Amino acid sequence: MRRLPALAALLFAALFAVSPAPTFAQIGEEILPPVFVETLLELPDDAAQAAKSGKRLLLYFGQVGCPYCKELMQTSFTQKAIVDKTAKHFLPIAFNFSAALDYSVQRLEGKLSFAEHMKAVPQTGASATLHEQPFFMKPPLNLARKRGDKPLAVLFESRQCAPCDELHQEGFTRDKTLAAISRLDVARLTLSGRDALTTPDGRRSNAEAWSRELKISYTPSVVFFDDRGKEVFRLEAYVRPFHFTSSFEYVASGAYRKEPEFQRFLQNKAEHMKESGEKLELWK
Numbered sequence: 217m218r219r220l221p222a223l224a225a226l227l228f229a230a231l232f233a234v235s236p237a238p239t240f241a242q243i244g245e246e247i248l249p250p251v252f253v254e255t256l257l258e259l260p261d262d263a264a265q266a267a268k269s270g271k272r273l274l275l276y277f278g279q280v281g282c283p284y285c286k287e288l289m290q291t292s293f294t295q296k297a298i299v300d301k302t303a304k305h306f307l308p309i310a311f312n313f314s315a316a317l318d319y320s321v322q323r324l325e326g327k328l329s330f331a332e333h334m335k336a337v338p339q340t341g342a343s344a345t346l347h348e349q350p351f352f353m354k355p356p357l358n359l360a361r362k363r364g365d366k367p368l369a370v371l372f373e374s375r376q377c378a379p380c381d382e383l384h385q386e387g388f389t390r391d392k393t394l395a396a397i398s399r400l401d402v403a404r405l406t407l408s409g410r411d412a413l414t415t416p417d418g419r420r421s422n423a424e425a426w427s428r429e430l431k432i433s434y435t436p437s438v439v440f441f442d443d444r445g446k447e448v449f450r451l452e453a454y455v456r457p458f459h460f461t462s463s464f465e466y467v468a469s470g471a472y473r474k475e476p477e478f479q480r481f482l483q484n485k486a487e488h489m490k491e492s493g494e495k496l497e498l499w500k
Contacts, residue, residue: 249293252276252308257331266307274306277313280342283374283408342376346406347384351394353403357413361445367467368416369397371404372427374435379454383436387460396464400440407435416445440467448472458482 255262266273278285292298302308312334319325319333353359359368373380387393405413409423421429430439430447438451440463449472451463459482466472466481475481489495 342378399468
């Protein structure tokens, strides 16, 4: 099964007598396999119920818009042997992985129950399809660079990725962003892509293998290369429009050669905008 190491931390089988956490048979808009049960999210009661049945509690932590979570459900929990074994020996309950973290980080245990917190969590999904842009390079992708070529920006995305949706809805709709983008070649890859491509330094590969080589950990991520095929900067995860636009300007203008610190480049840009009377909106 492909790419499951990233999911190993999402499954936790409770090997001690604590009550099963009440949860719902879906996370966001994604309906979970029927082996997962709905409860009131009262863990002590659920744990007791599991113990009476001679079972152990299995807690699954997933996340809205997580492609790996979806793959786990569609690949492993559609196999009869796995489903039967889970149902026979465990009481499986699913949690929104981000919402569970928030409950702990915000120290809400003294203010409201975990069940109350989970009921208040907005259940929003992400697009199951990738967004297209007219400036994306067309396949088959030859990303090889030679002297005098435009710099290259490679966008790594995944499906069911809410920040990717925001990037397209906000980041790629700004005039200044599009102006900066026009000075680069832009390619979009999916982390699980298997189509052949030529890397900026002229090697044959595919998106899945190359993203592992580049150690891409987040989507969306943008990796920038110069006209020699050398990585010069990367933007990991989507940031607000000012920073996003500035990252393309940083590379397109060649500023990275004189100013190796992107944050200092941003500070200089912000100061220049203020001096010229231009309105500065960092988060809009």
